Amino acid sequence: MGQQIxxxxxxxxxxxxxxxxxxxxxxxxxxxxxxxxxxxGALLALILRRILTAVKFDERFARSQTVNVADWSPRHSPTVxxxxxxxxxxxxxxxxxxxxxxxxxxxxxxQIAAILIPYLTHSVGAVLILLAGTVIAxxxxxxxxxxxxxxxxxxxxxLSLGVKWLVLVLTTAMVLDHLEIGGTIVDLAFGIxxxxxxxxxxxxxGLGSRDLVSRSLEKNAGHSVDPRTAxxxxxEDDLADILPRTASPQPKPSETLRHF
Amino acid sequence: xAAPSTITEDAIPSSPGHAPSGLLVSLTPLxxxxxxxxxxxxxxxxxxRDLLVITPDPTPTTxxxxxxxxxxxxxxxxxxxxxxxxxxxxxxEPCKLMREHASTACLLLGPEAQSLAPEALRxxxxxxxxxxxxxxxxxxALGPRDGLVNSAILYPVTRxxxxxxxxYPLAIDLAFxxxxxxxLAVCAQxxxxxxxxxxxxWPVAEAAAAGFxxxxxxxxxxxxxxxxxxxxxxxxxxxxGSFFADLDAKASFWQRARLAYSPRxxxxxRAETTSVQPAAAETPDVQSLLDSFCLAYTNLHEIWSLVLxxxxxxxxxxxxxxxxxxxxxxxxxxxxIVYDFILAYRLRTINRGHLLGALTPLYLAWVxxxxxxxxxxRPETTPPEKHIExxxxxxxxxxxxxxxxxxxxxxxxx
Numbered sequence: 001m002g003q004q005i006x007x008x009x010x011x012x013x014x015x016x017x018x019x020x021x022x023x024x025x026x027x028x029x030x031x032x033x034x035x036x037x038x039x040x041g042a043l044l045a046l047i048l049r050r051i052l053t054a055v056k057f058d059e060r061f062a063r064s065q066t067v068n069v070a071d072w073s074p075r076h077s078p079t080v081x082x083x084x085x086x087x088x089x090x091x092x093x094x095x096x097x098x099x100x101x102x103x104x105x106x107x108x109x110x111q112i113a114a115i116l117i118p119y120l121t122h123s124v125g126a127v128l129i130l131l132a133g134t135v136i137a138x139x140x141x142x143x144x145x146x147x148x149x150x151x152x153x154x155x156x157x158x159l160s161l162g163v164k165w166l167v168l169v170l171t172t173a174m175v176l177d178h179l180e181i182g183g184t185i186v187d188l189a190f191g192i193x194x195x196x197x198x199x200x201x202x203x204x205x206g207l208g209s210r211d212l213v214s215r216s217l218e219k220n221a222g223h224s225v226d227p228r229t230a231x232x233x234x235x236e237d238d239l240a241d242i243l244p245r246t247a248s249p250q251p252k253p254s255e256t257l258r259h260f
Numbered sequence: 261x262a263a264p265s266t267i268t269e270d271a272i273p274s275s276p277g278h279a280p281s282g283l284l285v286s287l288t289p290l291x292x293x294x295x296x297x298x299x300x301x302x303x304x305x306x307x308x309r310d311l312l313v314i315t316p317d318p319t320p321t322t323x324x325x326x327x328x329x330x331x332x333x334x335x336x337x338x339x340x341x342x343x344x345x346x347x348x349x350x351x352x353e354p355c356k357l358m359r360e361h362a363s364t365a366c367l368l369l370g371p372e373a374q375s376l377a378p379e380a381l382r383x384x385x386x387x388x389x390x391x392x393x394x395x396x397x398x399x400x401a402l403g404p405r406d407g408l409v410n411s412a413i414l415y416p417v418t419r420x421x422x423x424x425x426x427x428y429p430l431a432i433d434l435a436f437x438x439x440x441x442x443x444l445a446v447c448a449q450x451x452x453x454x455x456x457x458x459x460x461x462w463p464v465a466e467a468a469a470a471g472f473x474x475x476x477x478x479x480x481x482x483x484x485x486x487x488x489x490x491x492x493x494x495x496x497x498x499x500x501g502s503f504f505a506d507l508d509a510k511a512s513f514w515q516r517a518r519l520a521y522s523p524r525x526x527x528x529x530r531a532e533t534t535s536v537q538p539a540a541a542e543t544p545d546v547q548s549l550l551d552s553f554c555l556a557y558t559n560l561h562e563i564w565s566l567v568l569x570x571x572x573x574x575x576x577x578x579x580x581x582x583x584x585x586x587x588x589x590x591x592x593x594x595x596x597i598v599y600d601f602i603l604a605y606r607l608r609t610i611n612r613g614h615l616l617g618a619l620t621p622l623y624l625a626w627v628x629x630x631x632x633x634x635x636x637x638r639p640e641t642t643p644p645e646k647h648i649e650x651x652x653x654x655x656x657x658x659x660x661x662x663x664x665x666x667x668x669x670x671x672x673x674x
Contacts, residue, residue, distance in 0.1 A: 139611065142563065146617035149559045150493045152552055156559050257627065258406040260344070260487055260495060 026105030030098030037097065041090025045083040052079040095124070119179075126175045133171025137164045155204050162201040169193045282364040283385050286354040287315040288371055289343065297374035303329060305378035306385070314357055332357070344485040345432055346370050348448035348459055355445035358438055365389045366441055370432030375483035383477040388435035394472035395463055396435040397426040398479030404634055404644040405544075406484065409499060411648045412626050413598055420655035421507065421514040421662075422468035426476040429464040430499070433479070436463070443470050460502040469513045496623060497616035504605040511606075515663050543636040549628035550584050556621030563618050567604040572596050579625065589629035591654040597622055598655075599662040607669055 052058075061078045103117050141164035148156030173190035176182050182189075285302060287295070295315065302311060314332045334357075336349050346368065354366045365388035367381065380398060387396040400407075410428060418429040436444065443466055451459040467474045487495050507514070557580040565573055575593040582588070604615055634644040642650075665671070 142611070142614050143617075145559060146563070146614055147493075149556045150552075150617060150620050152555060154555070156555070160559075256405065257408060258403075258484065259408045259492055259627075260410075260484070260499070 029101035033098035037094025137167035351448035371485040380479035393475035416652035546628035553625035
């Protein structure tokens with residue numbers, strides 16, 4: 001009995017070690033491919049930067065282009081854009097070669113390969129989704145915050161936070177779904193959270209804009225009842241294009257400001 | 261791609277008894293009445309000269325009889341929206357026709373040109389025709405609450421960086437020489453080729469960068485056209501964005517430009533072309549502007565901290581705690597804010613749309629401070645023109661800060 005247990009343990013340990021031994025070269029090949037291609041990319045970027053700087057690429061490009069492509073490049077320099085593109089292309093190539101080597105180091109019927117390879121590629125996709133989601137969340141959050149502040153909305157920060165968390169929750173759900181973690185629990189939790197945030201925002205906007213909406217309705221009703229009142233309200237209407245739209249009372253017509 | 265424009269000449273022959281002026285007058289689209297009034301003013305201003313006037317509008321039924329105007333209509337190559345400033349397309353046609361008619365100078369009149377007095381028209385044209393200046397801009401007599409973006413940003417920054425004196429860098433009426441017309445046409449061509457038909461062109465900066473002479477003449481009162489269908493936030497972002505981009509493009513010039521006067525003496529300089537208006541007796545209600553700033557301070561502080569150094573943030577904190585009656589943004593603080601926003605625009609510290617959006621509440625705070633300082637009957641009350649000149653001098657004195665940070669943006673900045 002004891003011998004059988006020892007034998008079983010030895011056998012399983014042997015199998016695991018063999019699997020590990022066959023797994024490590026593949027992993028090592030992946031790492032080596034990534035490191036080498038990264039180094040090649042860095043070298044290539046350096047050479048490109050030197051050459052383009054020597055031929056004054058930025059100045060020539062700015063002279064010949066009507067559309068400012070430099071706007072899209074980091075540090076406003078097309079040279080840097082070209083160098084970085086070359087570098088990251090090499091890094092991505094390294095990953096592709098590494099994953100192919102990792103895949104090739106297993107036999108076609110290997111169970112680990114069947115699970116690990118798709119999971120690895122899904123992980124890369126999930127990381128990209130997470131990065132994109134975080135960037136989009138921050139961008140939208142700032143856009144909403146600045147827009148709402150300039151419209152003098154008192155709940156600007158709440159609105160901005162709401163939008164940020166909406167996008168982050170959506171991103172997280174997409175990442176988990178991409179990694180096939182959680183199954184229906186994620187769908188359910190996402191639905192509840194997303195719906196909750198939307199409801200909170202709706203209530204906040206609805207309650208916060210009550211005065212604004214009622215004033216707008218009153219104004220419209222006034223216009224429809226008696227068109228002659230339009231003549232009296234014209235100066236205030238004129239203010240709309242030169243003053244920020246505010247929730248607070250409008251200044252008197254005598255206090256008109258001309259910004260332009 | 262811009263379509264070629266077509267030109268039709270109306271037969272109003274020039275009189276043999278009048279001297280050819282060498283002047284081409286270019287008009288922007290005007291209503292029928294406005295066109296007639298403008299032509300009448302031109303006839304009064306140039307009664308002793310033959311004048312070639314080009315307009316994109318149909319010929320009016322009644323033409324002035326006193327002058328000797330040869331009217332030419334043309335179909336613009338591109339139709340630009342807006343119509344409250346000069347668009348790139350409006351710089352192309354005059355250059356082409358100046359070449360064809362061998363004109364020496366062009367008078368380009370913007371929207372609402374009928375409100376310009378004949379004396380102003382004459383003064384603008386004469387300055388360009390005598391050959392003393394390649395670019396002549398008008399100095400409008402505006403009210404203390406008009407043209408505030410110009411007073412806060414455009415004029416002082418242009419003056420400090422390019423060493424020019426004109427008060428309206430985005431003037432809507434201009435007179436210029438042939439070589440200036442060519443320079444402006446090249447600049448306009450870049451925008452029209454890229455289908456950016458509503459882009460702004462900054463003639464004063466162009467002239468300064470080209471080393472051309474710039475002059476300013478008093479133009480009296482003028483009705484300024486209103487921007488259509490856009491609120492302050494959008495308009496400020498458009499104008500400031502275009503202005504900052506132009507500064508970025510001409511950085512190599514203004515970084516090494518030597519001003520004709522020293523910053524120290526500039527601090528005491530006064531504009532000779534403008535009359536000093538007395539301060540308004542009535543204190544304005546600026547509460548909505550201050551509310552806007554305070555709300556922004558509580559919400560946008562994090563975004564401002566990405567752009568502004570700690571010293572400016574401290575200044576804004578003090579400002580947010582000031583009572584409305586004594587609210588005063590120092591010129592030095594405003595100068596640093598504008599310069600840091602220009603730098604952030606160049607460095608893309610944050611998204612440019614966000615950056616320009618975050619500038620609006622700070623600008624409103626400056627407006628509130630300016631209005632409070634230039635109105636009322638307190639001892640510290642200053643006439644508006646005097647304050648604007650003092651602000652421009654502060655921009656000039658602090659120019660080394662911008663140049664330094666432009667060159668070494670990562671250097672420690674308290």
